Amino acid sequence: MQINDKSQITEYKAAENRYHTMTYNRSGKSGVLLPAISLGLWHNFGFVDSIQNARAILRCAFDLGITHFDLANNYGPPYGSAEENFGTIFNKDFKNYRDELFIATKAGYDMWPGPYGNLGSRKYLISSLDQSLKRMNLDYVDVFYHHRPDPDTPMEETMGALTDIVRQGKALYVAISNYNPAETQKAAALLKASNTPFILHQARYSMFDRWVEDGLLDTLEKNGVGCITFSPLAQGMLTDKYLNGIPKDSRAAKDLTYLNTETVNNNIDKIHQLAEIANNRGQKLSQMAIAWILRQPQVASVLIGASSTNQLKENVKALDNLEFTSEELQLIDKIVS
Template sequence: MTYIADEKRYNSMIYNRCGDSGLLLPAVSLGLYRNFGEKTPFKTAEKLIEIAFDNGITHFDLANNYGEPNGSAEKLFGQILKKALNGYRDEMIIATKAGYDMWPGPYGDGGSKKYMLASLDQSLKRLDLDYVDIYYSHRYDPDTPLEETVSALGTAVRSGKAVYAGVSNYPVTVMREVIKLFKQENIPFIAHQPQYSMFLREPEQELFPLLEEMGVGAVVYQALFQGLLTTKYVDGIPRDSRLADQVDSISTDQLTEERTKKVLKLKEIASERNQTVAQLAIAWALKRKPVSSVVIGVRNIEQLNENIGALNNTTFSNDELLKIDRILA
C-alpha cells in the first residue's frame, strides 16, 4: 500500500527557528541512533518514520556511525525514504554527522578534511541522496586545527552536498572561536548539538548564553537521560531494558537512589500538568533558550506518541519552575 502523508501533519507540531537562520525545526526531532540497524525489522522502522512524519516531525537526525553495524541506520533510513517517502524529500530536514571511528587506518575518524569529506560521500551513498540538510562535525578533535574542520564543512556546503553546517559535543571553551571561523568563511553554521536534560544542566551555565548571543540554535539530545527521566526504572531495572543489556553509554551506577527519588517528585508535578515524567522532561528542555529542538530516540510507536504528547503542554508557571529547580538541586 502506497504511503500518503496525513494532510493535517503540520497542524499540531511546534516549529522553532534554529538560531538566527531562516530554518524552522520541529520542537521534537527523531534520532535514529540505537533503534535503526540491520536487526531492525524494515516494517517496524518504516512505520515509526511514517507516524513521526504524520505528526509533523520533519527533522531526522543521523550519523555515519549510527546503527549496528555502523552506517546501517543511514542505509535503512535511505531505503525507507526511497520506498515510502520519496515524494516528501523537500519537506524534510535530514542531518548526518562524522567524527567517530568508522574505518581502519589514520583517516577513519577525527576532524580532518580528508575524513569529513570522505565520510559525507559514504553517508550520501548509504542514504541514496544528493545532499543532506545539516552536516555536523560529531566531536571536537583537538589534534586537528579548528580551521581545517570548519573548512571541511564549508566545502561540503559549497559543493551542494550539505545545506547547513553544525557541530556536536564541542566544549564551550572552543565555541566562540568556532563560530568566528564559520562567520569568516561565510558558512551557514546554524546548530550545536549538546547533551541536555534535567539531570545534565551544564549547558545552561556558559554554552547556551554563548549560542544565544551568537545566533546559533541548540538541538539537544538525551533529554530523558537514557530513560532515567521516566518511571521505567523506579522499581528496578527491567530485564528487557537497555540498562540491563548495558548497550548504551549510561551505566547502572548512574541509577542512584537520589535520582529515583527526584523522578518520583517530578512525577507529582507531571501528574498535575496531565503529563508523564518523560513529557515533562521534554517540555522543560524546550523552554530553555536557545533550544530549537529536542532529539528523541524511541523503540516503538507508544514511546513515539508519548514523546510527541509533550507538546500538548509546553508552558510552565513560575511556581512550577521553582518546584522543579528545588527537586533537581
C-alpha cells in the same frame, strides 16, 4: 537491506493534516524552522533491528509533522546501517517529500580503520559525507555536523572542510556537536568569516545533565545559532520505567555504558519526586522532561529516539503542555540540584 513483508509495502501517502499540530521553532537567526520534536535514528534503525518497525516509526513521525530526521555515519549497529536502512525507506516512501524534509548526518567518531576514519580532518569529513550520501540515496543533506571536537586537527581545517562541503552542494547548512563554549565560539568565528551557514549545535541536555547552561546556551544566542538537544530523558531515567524498580529487560539492568543499575538507584528518589510534579501537571515524566528543555529560548528542537510508534506519539504529547509556573521550576531545580 530490503523491505520484504508484502503487508508493509503499500504506497505511503502522508497525512494531509501533518502540519496542523506540530510546533516549529526558528534555529538561531537562520531561516530554518525545526519541529519542536525531531526524530533521532541512533537506536532501532540498524541492521540488527526490524526495518518494518523503523519504516512505521518514520511514517508516523512525518504524519505528526516531524520533518527533521537525525542520523550519523556510525549509527547502527553495524556502522552505516541506520543510514542504509533510511535510504531504503526514503526511496520507498519519502522521495516525493524530499523538499519537506530536513535531514542531518554527522562525522567525527570512529567509522573505519586506519588514520583517516575518525575525528576531524578534511580527508575524513569529506570522505565520510560522500559515503553517507550514497547509503542514504541522497544528493545532499540539509545539515552536516562535525560530531565532536578534534583536539589535534587545527579547527581551521575542520571548519574549512565544512565550508567547502556547503560550496560543493553536499550540505545546505553546517553544525557542530559536543563542543564546549570556547570551542563553539571559535568555530562560529571561523564559519562567519567564510560566510558559511552555521545554524545548529547538538548537545546533551536533560534535568540530570545541565552543562549547556554553563555558558553554551549564551554563546549560541550571541552567535545566532540554535541548539538541538539529545538524551532528554537521561537514557530512560526521566520516564516511568524505573518508578517501580529496575525491569530485567531495561537498559540499566544490562549495565550498559550509558546507564547502569547504580546510576538509577542513586537518582531514584529524584525520579519519584519529579514524577509527582509531572502527574500534577497532567503529564508523564517523559513528557515533562521534554517540555522542560523546550522552555529554553535557544533550544529549537529536542531529539528523541523511539522504539515504536506508540512511544513516539506519547513523547510528542509533551507539546500539549509547555508552560511551567515559577513554583514548578523552582521545585525542579531544588530536586535535581
